[in-house]
Amino acid sequence: MQKHDNASAHLSKEYDSKIHSTIPYYENFHQEIINLIKSMDIESNTWLDTGCGTGTFVQKALMSFKNTxxxxxxxxxxxxxxxxxxxxxxxxxxxxxxxxxxxxxxIKEKMDIITAIQSHHYMSKE
Incomplete structure (x- = not known):
């Protein structure tokens, strides 16, 4: 058995292919967050995604937020x-x-958007 290289139940290299077996409709989280941000009409020049994982969410957001x-x-x-x-x-x-x-x-600069999808539940209480 391989040692995990992150806090999830899956190795980083396998995360994208395995997450759907753990969280059905996982991709819907991403789309709904993108839809929510679009509906808020925020000028998003800088966006921090903390707990970014493999970058799948940001890859989707890049298509909708061309100047960010x-x-x-x-x-x-x-x-x-x-x-x-x-x-x-x-x-x-x-x-x-x-x-x-x-x-x-x-980070000293102002962030227009900060997201943390499926990440903070892995944090310890400390």
């Missing part, structure tokens, strides 16, 4: 590596932070 720069954070280096590979074609629109949990993120 995304900053991705995750405590798992494995998940960040998957995000980096998946989002490489987007160049400067993507910034990946070093592996870091949400509560330790320190």
């Amino acid at each position: 720069q995304f900053i991705l954070a995750d405590p798992s280096e494995g998940m960040l590596n998957e995000s980096k590979e998946k989002l490489a074609e987007y160049g400067e629109r993507i910034k990946l932070l070093e592996p870091i949990p949400s509560q330790k993120i320190s």
Whole structure:
């Protein structure tokens, strides 16, 4: 059995293919959040996605928010590596932070949007 490289039940490399067996309709979370943000008519220049996982959500959001720069954070280096590979074609629109949990993120610039999908339930009480 392989050691897990993140807090989920799946290895980072297998996460996208396995998450649907754990959470049916997982992709609907992403679309509904995108729909909600669109309905709020927010000018979104900067967006922080904490607990970004493999970058699947940001990959979808990039298509709808063409003028937005995304900053991705995750405590798992494995998940960040998957995000980096998946989002490489987007160049400067993507910034990946070093592996870091949400509560330790320190960004001086103002974020227009901050998302944390299916991530904070993995945090310890401390």
